[in-house]
Amino acid sequence: MKWLSHGLLLATAWLLAFQPCGMDWPQRWLGAQANLLPPLIVYAALSCGPGFMALLALAGGLWFDALSSNPPGCSSLPLLMVGVAVMRHREVILRKETFAQVTLGLAASAAVPVLQVLLLLTFGHEPLLGWSTLWMWLFMTLAGGFATPLLFWGLDHLLSAVTYPPADTGAYSTAREIVRGRR
């Protein structure tokens, strides 16, 4: 069943890469587009292995770049970097806490566009930057941050529907020691 959940995550990345391209009303009304791939990478970094997280970052980034004027790879590397950063500390992250989800979503959504622009400038491209870029960056950060708990909730429900539930351990605690015989 692991392949099914991985397939669903890849399909989600495919849809999220298309979402700002096909749904342009935030651009029309607010002058900025949100990118929900960073929250998805946060989810993958907390729930999947490093191999699949890397695949998701490469595929999601490539799909995003294929729909934009970005050179290919420009979004994959920032997503991968954010994924690795989250994965390195995932033992100490309380993934079910909404506050943790929002904080991680905000940080990832803020870091990815900055890294993308830095990569573009490093490779000699001329992205359109100005004062309005600050508003766009703020919008992307906030939209990504507040979308993260929704994405976690939706994906948790979706994946739990297609995977086996964890085995029930019952009331018996493995930490309990049964001492037999007389002392």
Add this chain to the structure above:
Amino acid sequence: MLRKQHWWILGAAALAGLVMLGLPERAASRLKQGAAALFLPLFGLSQTTGRLAEQTGALAVPKSELLRENERLRQENQELKLRLHQAAEWWRENETLRRNLQWKSQSPWKMKLARVIGRDPANWWRAMHIDAGLADGLRPNYPVVTPDGLVGRLHECSDHRSLVVLLGDPKCRVAALVPEAQDSGMVLPGAAASWKNQFVELSYLSRQSELKPGQKVITSGLGGIFPPGIPIGYIADWRLVDGLYVEARVRVAVNFSALEEVWVLIP
């Protein structure tokens, strides 16, 4: 905790990302076209949804309004027919004069109507997708216009889809003319990305330019990509740069946020 084997996997993925970034333009374009082909069903779905919404909206329009609209269009049609007859006469006269003066006649541009099917998802580019491509005879660098004025040029074309870079994008530079000031310059994206892409910068105008707000800016035809005479916008304000040349802010004629259909000019 990440093990050594995991670091190898992540390193390989990072290397793949760097290789993609360093690909030559042609290979990068092919890779992007291959990846974008996966979105054809979504583009199709988006178009169908848009058409359905339009049809549903059309059903709700009252008959009286449709009749009024029909009458207005009939009048406009008659007016345009008269103008067409007049223009045909001018065209014939122009051709005769050209022949007499032995000037090379200009071949008229063919036009292809295309529907806007998506926007560039990245905030730092000004681009959009249209539903026509190589199969419709389109090629990169063909100009894209609306009845209001210049939109941009084709940047990447696949079989049934093309990416248009809009006026104001760093990849779309246009040689422009201010006929009333009798001066020409270059339309650039500008130092600051403007809200909703309403302004572009017209740079390298001479210091003696007699600019006034509201003066029309059109394509000059220099550069060979855009035909001359297409409206770009209107002068908003201007400033002298380092005492060397004048830079004007131009309010573009086309509302890029409301674009639904565009015309591609085919030479």
